[in-house]
Amino acid sequence: GDSVTQMEGPVTLSEEAFLTINCTYTATGYPSLFWYVQYPGEGLQLLLKATKADDKGSNKGFEATYRKETTSFHLEKGSVQVSDSAVYFCALSVSADGLTFGKGTHLIIQP
């Protein structure tokens, strides 16, 4: 079946540090890939997505590139802020199916 593996947290960084959260997947078909974010006390919301190989999704300074050859969709940001502290979920969806999520990575940014 479909699955998503992402790095375990918590990940603790200082403000302005470079961020990478790794995500790899297995899928029976050709998936769309997503990063969702859950800020403290809020519901999940879409951060970015990519629907085909080599596409780059970007939003709020975050980027992720759909790498079919390595089945990866790593999340990156060049300079993190305290307000980026949240739980980040990598997810995939094949065709009309629901979303399959990773376990989430808790990111803590210290001033």
Added chain:
Amino acid sequence: GAGVSQSPSNKVTEKGKDVELRCDPISGHTALYWYRQSLGQGLEFLIYFQGNSAPDKSGLPSDRFSAERTGGSVSTLTIQRTQQEDSAVYLCASSLAPSGYTEAFFGQGTRLTVV
């Protein structure tokens, strides 16, 4: 409403009791999903409704769990004879089309505690 609404926001129940969790999706959204978020376990898919098609129930963990969607809008997730391992946050999401093609919007969730 403007977003996906779930009720109640918190529910404490005794082991063995039945509970009903409600989800009001965004108006016009044909796809509706239920997920369970347990500590350290990520998001577990439970059930998926798409339009008038038969729901995908492949994620329901046992026959104590059931869900329905009336009139293609409001959905109710029912857990019968609750167990302590059912304690989790239950999330509902809806989307205009299947989530592979468009964004899924999540509600705030219902935190269920079975004591």
